[in-house]
Amino acid sequence: MFSDELARLSWDDTTAAIAAKTADDVERALRRPKPTVDDFMALISPAAEPYLEIMARLSRRYTEERFGRTVSLFIPLYLTNSCTNSCVYCGFHVANKMPRTILTPAEMEREYAAIKELGPFENLLLVTGENPAKAGVPYLAKALDLAKPHFSNLKIEVMPLATEEYAELRRHGMNGVICFQETYHRDNYKSYHPRGMKSNFEWRVNGFDRMGQAGVHSIGMGVLIGLEKEWRTDLTMMAYHLRYLQHHYWRTKYSVNFPRMCPAENGGFQPNCLMTDRELAQLTFAMRIFDHDVDISYSTRELPAFRDHMATLGVTTMSAGSRTEPGGYACYPEALEQFEVSDPRSVDEVVNALKTMGVEPVWKDWDSVFDKHLSDGR
Amino acid sequence: MSDLIIGGRTFRSRLFLGTGKFRSNREMAAAIAASGTEMVTVAMKRIETTNASDDMLVHVQRDGLQLLPNTSGVRDAEEAVFAAQLSREAFGTNFLKLEIHPDPRYLLPDSTETLRATEELVKLGFVVLPYCAADPTLCKRLAEAGAAAVMPLGAPIGTNLGLRTRDFLQIIIEQATVPVVVDAGIGAPSHAAEAMEMGADACLVNTAIAVAGQPAAMAAAFKQAVEAGRQAFEAVLPVQAANLRAEASSPLTAFLD
Structure with missing residues (x-):
């Protein structure tokens, strides 16, 4: 389990090592055909800032070699904002007095149909808060069953599940799981997630092993940038985690996300660090140079012009037309959003912008026929 | 240099x-001594297994030398399992180099049969080192099946062509969860050094030493090459030069300014 590996890594030593990186370290990392985590540390360090243009060129080259000039499009659907957790930074915090919605099967159908009106989406991400009693595995299975006729690739972003539960959802057509660790800082994790199921660090961080053991085909990872002041250290831990998972669960493909918080997002919680566009670009290029094959995903948290350019330089998956409130496409368009969308463009506008940048938007890159005949663990 | 552990x-x-x-x-015994090796393969088919004073066996049964009986000659998994059991009886070791090459011309391994036999032999308690194609996915499957090491080929047996499968060996080494022993095709000490510099855990050499003008002297040369290559790998090779110059015209990152 990754928690054992993580226990051997020192947060403070890693932070110091990143701060000590020099231009020589960066150049060595840029030249290495297969960069190590240590190289990744050099590439995200301040020492690499003067190399941003070279990094952009390398990142673009590796991305084009592996993915071509394409970006895969997906759309998220929030099934519920009901949540028993108390993440201090989240608008769906259990103590927030707000109307809670759990979409009924009939409402799901309406949402799926409304999404299909927005564009020929085939990649659907189903999102929930953590409420296992009312929106647990049977509920998700139902949502997958109903989505399956309309979408060829179904992913979920929900609370960490048990191995058998992931296997069960695979049998209902689930192809991938996205789960953000939020932070790899074990002690601080507790203060951001003081109560509820999510307060258990080990259960969350080892959830990725359980996904791998259940044979989940696609696993998405992420650190919530804004929680830890030393975001470079957090991302380095994620890089170790990625390598660990690739080594152990080699049949699975991986994606990474870099969600960054904005100041005063959802009122209360103030981020402990603010990442600039330049830093996010550097991080994205560094990840691509570190791993030529990993899928790099941007959400509509980012601004239109930034997304459009990054789609040519390393980003390979994007959401478009997103609503981050449950039932936001058809049933409850006025409900409270989880985060504020910074790219409010219509799907057509995003598609046209990508084409103008010389990038082909890809709607379908999977077929549900591949999710049939599943044997557990493979 | 670090030690190598296989089968405990x-x-x-x-x-x-x-x-x-x-x-x-x-001459073989002299080459073994000069090479410093601690593991030698023996073809079952060459040994009179009922004769304890078989001349070849006498020369390879020495203290500190692990025998690695091989199944050369078998053509499928069933034959390999049968041969392995005979070999265990005869040589008193669970170590086994699994070789299944139905093709008598190039002696190329049959991947399907090799994987099947590995699964079976691991269940029977053998320490299985399969000779296999330089196929990264196959090596993953062999490791999952419980192989103690994988032995991908550098080039067809006996050709002395060197690491023709270089790019695939690199991927195998990068992904390995068990030791990688580069087997077959190594024709010169420089080939062995290259494999070791890439991060291979060991090399298996036969023809290049056996048919050299002076086998014992060549064995000594291979000993040094393998040690040098390993030492270089552990010392971390410097990265070779590449052009890092940014092109001046229309910077890609101007949108960030």
């Missing part, structure tokens, strides 16, 4: 020797 046994030498093709068993 520690090896200080990362050079394994094949024992075929020598002009005489005495």
Whole structure:
């Protein structure tokens, strides 16, 4: 389990090592055909800032070699904002007095149909808060069953599940799981997630092993940038985690996300660090140079012009037309959003912008026929 | 240099020797001594397994030398399992180099049968080292099946062509969860050094030593090459030069300004 590996890594030593990186370290990392985590540390360090243009060129080259000039499009659907957790930074915090919605099967159908009106989406991400009693595995299975006729690739972003539960959802057509660790800082994790199921660090961080053991085909990872002041250290831990998972669960493909918080997002919680566009670009290029094959995903948290350019330089998956409130496409368009969308463009506008940048938007890159005949663990 | 552990046994030498093709068993024994090897393969088909004073066996049964009986000659998994059981009886070891090459011309391994036989032999308690194609996915499957190491080929057996499968060996080494022993095709000490510099855990050499002008002297040369290559790998090779110059015209990152 990754928690054992993580226990051997020192947060403070890693932070110091990143701060000590020099231009020589960066150049060595840029030249290495297969960069190590240590190289990744050099590439995200301040020492690499003067190399941003070279990094952009390398990142673009590796991305084009592996993915071509394409970006895969997906759309998220929030099934519920009901949540028993108390993440201090989240608008769906259990103590927030707000109307809670759990979409009924009939409402799901309406949402799926409304999404299909927005564009020929085939990649659907189903999102929930953590409420296992009312929106647990049977509920998700139902949502997958109903989505399956309309979408060829179904992913979920929900609370960490048990191995058998992931296997069960695979049998209902689930192809991938996205789960953000939020932070790899074990002690601080507790203060951001003081109560509820999510307060258990080990259960969350080892959830990725359980996904791998259940044979989940696609696993998405992420650190919530804004929680830890030393975001470079957090991302380095994620890089170790990625390598660990690739080594152990080699049949699975991986994606990474870099969600960054904005100041005063959802009122209360103030981020402990603010990442600039330049830093996010550097991080994205560094990840691509570190791993030529990993899928790099941007959400509509980012601004239109930034997304459009990054789609040519390393980003390979994007959401478009997103609503981050449950039932936001058809049933409850006025409900409270989880985060504020910074790219409010219509799907057509995003598609046209990508084409103008010389990038082909890809709607379908999977077929549900591949999710049939599943044997557990493979 | 770090030690190599296979099947619970520690090896200080990362050079394994094949024992075929020598002009005489005495010459073979001299080459084994000069190489410093601690593991030698023996073809079951060459040994009179009922004769304890078989001349070849006498020369390879020495203290500190792990015998690695091989199944050369078998053509499918069933034959390999049968041969392995005979070999365990005869040599008193669970170590087994699994070789299944139904093709008598190039002696190329049958991947399907090799994987099937590995699964079976691991269940029977063998320490299985399969000779296999330089196929990264196959090596993953062999490791999952419980192989103690994988032995991908550098080039067809006996060709002395060197690491023709270089790019695939690199991927195998990068992904490995068990030791990687580069087997077959290594024709010169420089080939062995290259494999070790890439991060291979060991090399198996036979023809290049056995048919050299002076086998014992060549064995000594391979010993040094394997040690040098391993030492270089552990010391972390410097990255070779590449052009990092940014092109001046229309910077890609101007949108960030």
